[in-house]
Amino acid sequence: MEYKVKIDAFEGPLDLLLHLIKTLEIDIYDIPVAQITDQYLQFIHHMRQLELDVASEYLVMAASLVAIKSRMLLPKPELPDEEPEDVYEDPEASREALMQQLLDYQRYKEAAEALKENEKSRMRLYTKPPSDLSQYGCADAALMPVSKRATVHDMMHALQQLIRRKIGREPLHTKIAKQALPIGKQMQAVVSVLKNTRQPVLFSALFPYSDRGQLVVTFLALLELMKKNVIACRQEENFSDILVSLEEGTDEFDPNEDAFHY
Amino acid sequence: MSLTPTKMRSIIEGLLYLTGEEGLLLDQIAKVFPDAPEPSIREILEKMKRDYEENEASGLMIVEIAGGWRLVTKPFMATYAEQFAAIPKMTPLSQASLETVAIIAYRQPISRMEIEEVRGVKSEKALHTLMAKGLIKEVGRAEGIGRPILYGITPVFLDYFGLRSLEDLPPLSEAVKDPGERPDEVDLLYNRYKETVKEWSDDNAEQATGEAK
Amino acid sequence: MSLTPTKMRSIIEGLLYLTGEEGLLLDQIAKVFPDAPEPSIREILEKMKRDYEENEASGLMIVEIAGGWRLVTKPFMATYAEQFAAIPKMTPLSQASLETVAIIAYRQPISRMEIEEVRGVKSEKALHTLMAKGLIKEVGRAEGIGRPILYGITPVFLDYFGLRSLEDLPPLSEAVKDPGERPDEVDLLYNRYKETVKEWSDDNAEQATGEAK
Numbered sequence: 305m306e307y308k309v310k311i312d313a314f315e316g317p318l319d320l321l322l323h324l325i326k327t328l329e330i331d332i333y334d335i336p337v338a339q340i341t342d343q344y345l346q347f348i349h350h351m352r353q354l355e356l357d358v359a360s361e362y363l364v365m366a367a368s369l370v371a372i373k374s375r376m377l378l379p380k381p382e383l384p385d386e387e388p389e390d391v392y393e394d395p396e397a398s399r400e401a402l403m404q405q406l407l408d409y410q411r412y413k414e415a416a417e418a419l420k421e422n423e424k425s426r427m428r429l430y431t432k433p434p435s436d437l438s439q440y441g442c443a444d445a446a447l448m449p450v451s452k453r454a455t456v457h458d459m460m461h462a463l464q465q466l467i468r469r470k471i472g473r474e475p476l477h478t479k480i481a482k483q484a485l486p487i488g489k490q491m492q493a494v495v496s497v498l499k500n501t502r503q504p505v506l507f508s509a510l511f512p513y514s515d516r517g518q519l520v521v522t523f524l525a526l527l528e529l530m531k532k533n534v535i536a537c538r539q540e541e542n543f544s545d546i547l548v549s550l551e552e553g554t555d556e557f558d559p560n561e562d563a564f565h566y
Numbered sequence: 567m568s569l570t571p572t573k574m575r576s577i578i579e580g581l582l583y584l585t586g587e588e589g590l591l592l593d594q595i596a597k598v599f600p601d602a603p604e605p606s607i608r609e610i611l612e613k614m615k616r617d618y619e620e621n622e623a624s625g626l627m628i629v630e631i632a633g634g635w636r637l638v639t640k641p642f643m644a645t646y647a648e649q650f651a652a653i654p655k656m657t658p659l660s661q662a663s664l665e666t667v668a669i670i671a672y673r674q675p676i677s678r679m680e681i682e683e684v685r686g687v688k689s690e691k692a693l694h695t696l697m698a699k700g701l702i703k704e705v706g707r708a709e710g711i712g713r714p715i716l717y718g719i720t721p722v723f724l725d726y727f728g729l730r731s732l733e734d735l736p737p738l739s740e741a742v743k744d745p746g747e748r749p750d751e752v753d754l755l756y757n758r759y760k761e762t763v764k765e766w767s768d769d770n771a772e773q774a775t776g777e778a779k
Numbered sequence: 780m781s782l783t784p785t786k787m788r789s790i791i792e793g794l795l796y797l798t799g800e801e802g803l804l805l806d807q808i809a810k811v812f813p814d815a816p817e818p819s820i821r822e823i824l825e826k827m828k829r830d831y832e833e834n835e836a837s838g839l840m841i842v843e844i845a846g847g848w849r850l851v852t853k854p855f856m857a858t859y860a861e862q863f864a865a866i867p868k869m870t871p872l873s874q875a876s877l878e879t880v881a882i883i884a885y886r887q888p889i890s891r892m893e894i895e896e897v898r899g900v901k902s903e904k905a906l907h908t909l910m911a912k913g914l915i916k917e918v919g920r921a922e923g924i925g926r927p928i929l930y931g932i933t934p935v936f937l938d939y940f941g942l943r944s945l946e947d948l949p950p951l952s953e954a955v956k957d958p959g960e961r962p963d964e965v966d967l968l969y970n971r972y973k974e975t976v977k978e979w980s981d982d983n984a985e986q987a988t989g990e991a992k
Contacts, residue, residue: 315874315875315878315898315900316898316899317900318899319899359900361899361900361901365899405899408897409897411952412881412885414952415885415948415949415951416877416878416881419877419880419949420871420872422940422949423871423939424871426844426939426940427871428856429857429941430860431799431849432583432585432796432800433661433687433799433800434661434800434801435587435796435797435798436587436691437647437651440644440647440648462664463665463913493632493633496633497632497633509632510631510632522632572836575836575837575838576836576838577838578838579838579839580839581859581860583796583850584860586799598859622785622786622789623788625790625791637796639793640793643790643793646790646793646794646811647794647797649811650794650797650807653807653811736911736913737907737910737911
């Protein structure tokens, strides 16, 4: 578990150092250790004054900066040749190592910036969910293929897609549901469809939405139109499709008539 | 600022594509163009419909039923869709099945209706497929009206996805748990705090540069 | 009987519509046109892509992401799509997650410790988020003590960042001169520093966990 502390706008001591180097206009290839150490410590100090919990990484960096700085102030000890080299930590080498680390981190930070742009443009592209191909006879095989298994990661991807899709779709459902479509308006819609086609329309074709509210309103609209003799419904035989057509002389049907408002 | 008919056409086309087979009501389209009169929107739709119909290089067309407008494939596409459907898929489980089984795995026991709420689409076929493959099973019935069947995953699920136990499932991102969630006050507070710190450090750096000179 | 390019274009458009966000692979299209050479299919796709792009009256465009061709709405449509949806946008990745996933993409397979060395901070939470989003996965374990888990990116990574392939990754700025020729002392100091960091942060993490209890 990552602990809760995380100072501010910086991603860590390296990020903070890069920031200081940039604002102080320091040459990253020739870091003045004393100056950067002072600035760094001052920053940390202020963070603590603000009673902010400073993550351990920052303190560790502070410690190593101070170590490098103090060693730089001391004269290099004369070591006998036979002593192993690593007894003395050359502050120049430490400074070099820090520089390498900063440069390396900076590369990835830049790469992250670039990816952020990619992410931004990708997020602006919306698309539709795949159509249901089952109507074209695509059946998921009843037997599980052993060779090509879906993986957990396929599943996580599917969930991500689902979220993306919901972003584009959810309100559609809620809007239709909450709209409480007025019957009068739906009557107009039905009449205008019949007028446009100029021929009988299949009953089922008048119900393009699976939304329940929509179905009920359309059905009520049809009943009302039948009652007012605006439309006629015909059925050739039991259980065959019902054909809906306009009655004669309904051209003057005024959908705005008060009677049609509910 | 009012939009040109060309711009409006492009926006309507985009929206029709996004809503796919479900389509859009004229009202819904009109809401996107609060300044445009409804007849002008209808005109654009009618024109677009004719254009698609006449364009031999397009496999799509626009249909209008009961006030709803939809972008769909032309009838001749059925043959090719069949051919395409017959091609073995990249993933052995369809997107629909994967989504459904994932929701069940994370939220079991769960009813079909709850699954459909999360997915926003009918999920009967996916449930059928998953049952047939033995990845899910009925685990009981919920209390309440209709006592809907509850689904859960099976040991075959674990085996199929190579998991030792359900605890091996990757952590779910917040969005799936509650897709509508907004950043809460904590985030807002945090952002404000970040800015303060940033300002402070910029000031300080400036000062330091000044001193160095 | 072979199909005219116009007819082929219309069929491809229809298939792009049907597959939507799933996208269409070139060889899936090729299977629908067994007689057509693949280059000619690609040519039609490229042409279609250009046509959509240049057509101001269209809100759609074609993109090639992770090898798949997809019909998507143009970027300007985002405002309308979102306004239409009235739902908060997907939250983008945090800076920490972006840095982490960038390091993984360029250096995979890579262990958590190696990532933390580059970033100089703990990266567990970022890894967690990236796993949950399906952007990275465990790809094995390293040799050596503790056999740490190695991470790599997934095809979802390409999709998420809209890349055709890993070659599309933004080029990493030039590596530091002679990174392999560091004097030994530096490595030692560096390693000691690393260990200190580790101890420190472990302590701190423990403390934090303790406090949380």
